[in-house]
Amino acid sequence: MAENKPGFLSRLFGRKAEAPTAPEPVPEMPQAGGEPEAMPSPPTTGADDLAAAPSTVTTASPDTPEENKAPAELAGADLQPVEGLDPEGTNPQEPLPRIVTDHGPELRPDITAADLPAPEPAPAEVVPEPAPAGARGWWQRLTDGMRRTSSSLSDSVTGLFTKRKLDAATLEELEDALVQADLGVPAAMRITEAISAGRYNKEISPQEVKAILAGEVEKTLQPVAQPLTVDRSHKPFVILMIGVNGAGKTTTIGKLSQKFRSQGLKVMLAAGDTFRAAAIEQLKVWGERVGAPVLSREQGADAAGLAYDALQEAKANGSDVLLIDTAGRLQNKAGLMAELEKIVRVVKKFDPSAPHATLLVLDATVGQNAISQVELFQKAAGVTGLVMTKLDGTARGGILVALAEKFRIPVHFIGVGEGVEDLEPFTARDFAKAIAGLEAHS
Numbered sequence: 001m002a003e004n005k006p007g008f009l010s011r012l013f014g015r016k017a018e019a020p021t022a023p024e025p026v027p028e029m030p031q032a033g034g035e036p037e038a039m040p041s042p043p044t045t046g047a048d049d050l051a052a053a054p055s056t057v058t059t060a061s062p063d064t065p066e067e068n069k070a071p072a073e074l075a076g077a078d079l080q081p082v083e084g085l086d087p088e089g090t091n092p093q094e095p096l097p098r099i100v101t102d103h104g105p106e107l108r109p110d111i112t113a114a115d116l117p118a119p120e121p122a123p124a125e126v127v128p129e130p131a132p133a134g135a136r137g138w139w140q141r142l143t144d145g146m147r148r149t150s151s152s153l154s155d156s157v158t159g160l161f162t163k164r165k166l167d168a169a170t171l172e173e174l175e176d177a178l179v180q181a182d183l184g185v186p187a188a189m190r191i192t193e194a195i196s197a198g199r200y201n202k203e204i205s206p207q208e209v210k211a212i213l214a215g216e217v218e219k220t221l222q223p224v225a226q227p228l229t230v231d232r233s234h235k236p237f238v239i240l241m242i243g244v245n246g247a248g249k250t251t252t253i254g255k256l257s258q259k260f261r262s263q264g265l266k267v268m269l270a271a272g273d274t275f276r277a278a279a280i281e282q283l284k285v286w287g288e289r290v291g292a293p294v295l296s297r298e299q300g301a302d303a304a305g306l307a308y309d310a311l312q313e314a315k316a317n318g319s320d321v322l323l324i325d326t327a328g329r330l331q332n333k334a335g336l337m338a339e340l341e342k343i344v345r346v347v348k349k350f351d352p353s354a355p356h357a358t359l360l361v362l363d364a365t366v367g368q369n370a371i372s373q374v375e376l377f378q379k380a381a382g383v384t385g386l387v388m389t390k391l392d393g394t395a396r397g398g399i400l401v402a403l404a405e406k407f408r409i410p411v412h413f414i415g416v417g418e419g420v421e422d423l424e425p426f427t428a429r430d431f432a433k434a435i436a437g438l439e440a441h442s
């Protein structure tokens with residue numbers, strides 16, 4: 001990673017630190033070497049170190065016109081065209097296909113089975129089995145999940161501060177370790193300065209450094225650590241799930257539904273990722289598992305129309321929460337953005353206050369690239385909250401600190417594994433302690 005930061009010494013001697021203007025997009029999906037087009041899409045593992053795995057990134061050929069190239073923000077997205085899909089998602093004449101509802105009435109009795117194209121068999125998608133309930137406590141799940149980030153930071157701290165005086169070189173190395181863990185330059189500088197304050201040229205124990213680190217991280221995260229509250233005055237409370245493909249939207253919908261169901265809420269799901277048949281199937285499996293009806297149509301159907309019908313049905317059947325899945329890839333960035341804008345517009349026609357929450361799902365393994373994803377989706381759909389997934393698959397968990405510092409968007413949940421239980425409400429103190437490698441009650 002090439003982030004520019006003034007060194008500790010130069011700051012000490014007065015060179016003014018410049019805050020970084022734009023983060024450098026870092027494409028993070030593993031590349032198996034040069035030409036990924038012909039590769040089949042492998043299942044996403046969440047690990048960021050599988051250098052030998054075939055790439056899922058679609059790379060533009062040199063002949064691709066500039067406007068059709070995938071933007072850096074969609075690094076990791078699998079931008080494949082789907083025949084018959086309106087690329088801009090704006091065709092009002094698009095015929096409405098029959099609605100397939102797993103539980104509940106058919107909404108288009110005027111269209112019969114004979115009108116339908118033969119269903120395309122969807123490739124099977126593995127949906128992880130739920131972990132036995134109560135197998136691990138929340139702290140255990142959090143620290144297990146955060147182990148790669150915390151051990152990388154905590155090893156650096158222990159290595160740097162064991163029986164060593166706190167001097168400029170040590171602080172510089174600490175700053176580098178914090179930047180490597182994706183906390184961002186401003187936070188890394190602030191933390192280093194907090195650690196050096198009043199202790200310069202003195203000995204400081206690794207434990208003390210970790211405590212100061214945790215305190216500073218907590219201060220940054222505190223304002224954004226906000227629970228997702230379902231406002232019961234909206235029935236249904238509509239949650240739009242957005243994010244690039246593979247970020248973990250569908251899985252997070254499953255995990256969230258489980259939480260809502262266990263609170264006694266009636267939940268309905270809309271399979272708005274009509275781009276990929278497997279995504280529709282995956283959502284149905286989750287729906288069955290958590291006991292939530294899923295409204296879906298066939299692959300390639302108009303996602304905005306489906307969202308509208310889902311809202312109508314959720315209202316009719318008294319659902320408390322409607323979760324709408326969306327595609328994370330389309331032909332190009334313009335297509336993806338147009339589809340999201342259209343979904344929001346159409347949902348508002350039914351209920352001007354909806355969507356009541358628009359959650360951007362971010363994959364922690366993409367590191368700094370998460371910053372450009374927030375900017376992109378913010379423009380298209382107005383993000384109200386973040387869910388960060390796959391913190392268990394990366395040492396780059398510090399990206400949440402950089403995001404909090406830059407955007408101040410609420411962070412509701414973090415994903416620390418593939419199981420249904422592995423979605424933790426985001427709390428600043430716990431996350432800060434986990435990242436610094438401290439015990440729960442230290």
Ligand SMILES: Nc1nc2c(ncn2[C@@H]2O[C@H](COP(=O)(O)OP(=O)(O)OP(=O)(O)O)[C@@H](O)[C@H]2O)c(=O)[nH]1
Nearest residue numbers: 046245246247248249250251279328390415416417
């Ligand atoms: N390790 C880990 N894996 C996760 C987590 N959340 C999701 N995954 C996995 O990430 C992969 C992609 O998740 P999906 O839910 O299919 O992602 P999506 O954003 O819906 O992707 P598309 O349907 O392709 O748009 C799946 O294998 C999930 O099991 C997490 O917190 N930790």
